Amino acid sequence: MIDVKSLSWPWPWSWPGRLRKAVDPYIAALLGTVALAALLPASxxxxxxxxxxxxxxIGLLFFLYGARLSTREAVHGLRQWKLHLLVGASTFVLFPLLGLAMGGLAPFLLTDRLYTGVLFLCVVPSTVQSSIALTSTARGNVPAAICAGTYSSLIxxxxxxxxxxxxxGSRVGFSADGLLGIATQLLLPFVAGQCLRRWIGEFTVRHRRALGLxxxxxxxxxxxxxFSRGMTEGVWQQLTPVRLLALLSLAATLLAVALATTSYAARRLGFGREDRIAIVFCGSNKSLATGLPMAAVLFGESAGPVILPLMLYHQLQLMVCTVIAARWARLSVGSTPLTSAHTPTP
Incomplete structure (x- = not known):
């Protein structure tokens, strides 16, 4: 008799435990912060x-990003330029096209500001930490994931x-001043951090945990x-359960298409298994750490509804990709493959 629990697909009775592991404590802190803003908004x-x-x-955040980035490692990783090009195409070409394609449905499902958030989600760079962790779990090419995430953030x-x-364009709260804000609040601190890395780089490494907090x-x-600004302006009254469900469905669609497309493209282009794993995770993930500060600078007081799609997508990518990474890890050590239409093959 076959022991179904030994098969590689995560069966329903194992999902609750997997989901608990997938829910990042940081996401819980984000939700708590949203609740605090709802109860005690700053005014x-x-x-x-x-x-x-x-x-x-925000300026300090990007200063530390610059101080941590090893220029030598970034240049060394350019040897896998084909892999990075595919990840970049997914992040900055595929996603924006998907966002535009969803424009036809948005007027019936979302408010104008929420659809602006979906479009912004589609242009946010890939994440570094989550991609590395997922690639490592799935036994993929971790150095490639590090470089791909770094290049995506820089670009x-x-x-x-x-x-x-x-x-x-001229949608909610966006103006040319946002581009200047990016240069002064994000780019300049980042460049300053890179320039001072020679003297403070070791300090950032030694105190990585404290600086991470x-x-x-x-x-x-x-x-x-x-979210405080959204509460004081009454923006959140427009977020009905139906719209929230529609937003979650659109985020799930984006993630599913990105996972399937990056997996298919990596296989067709002849990448090895370890490289394909890095491509799938780096090409489908979006950075909360980079996206939220950018949204705050670009959209100013209108940032509340704009960042909600990114927050939902980020939690969704963690939950889904953690399950996929665990399955691929088992397959890599000789588990019995079980083909599924719902999980891309690395």
Missing amino acids: GRAAGAVGGAAAIA GMALTPLLAAWLI LDRGAILLVVYTA
Whole structure:
């Protein structure tokens, strides 16, 4: 008799445990921050103080990004340029096209601001930490994932605002001032961090955990500021359960198409298994750590509804990709394959 529990597909009785592992504690902190903003939104002078603190935190966040980035490693990773090109095409070509394609459905399902958030989600660069963790779990090419995520973040600092200007234009709260804000609040601190890396690089490595908490604290402050503004302006009254479900469905569709497309393209182009794993995860994931500060700078007081699609997509990608990575890890050590139309093959 076949023991169905030994098969490689994650059966329903194992899902609750897997989902608990997939839910990042940081996401719980984000949800708690949203709840705090709903109950105690910053207003008046407090809103000004919180907004100023968020702006300073964003600059510090990107300064630390620059200080941590090893220029030598980034240049060394250019040897796998075909892999990085495919990841970039998924992040900055496939996703924007999917976002535009969803424009026909958006007026019937979402508010204008929520669809703006979907478009912004589609131009956000790939994540670094999640892609590395998932690639490592699935026994893929971790160095390639590190470089692909790094290149995506670097390119995104210039390309994300430009794509946002093209796709979103004069939509909610977006203006040319946002491009200047990107340069002054994000790019300049990043360049300063790179210039000072020679002297402070070792310090950032030694205190990686403490500085990581600082990073996450800065992002939580951005979320609190954005959602507080939405509460004081009454924006969230427009977010009905039906619209929230529609937004979640669109995010799930984006993720499914990205996973399937990157998996198919990597196989057709002849990449090895380890490289295909890195391509799938780097090409389908979106960075919360980079996207939220960018949205705060680009959209200012209108950032609240814009960041909601990215937050939902990020949690969804963690849950789904964690299950996929665990399955691929078992297959790599000789588990019995079980073909499924719902899980792309690396």
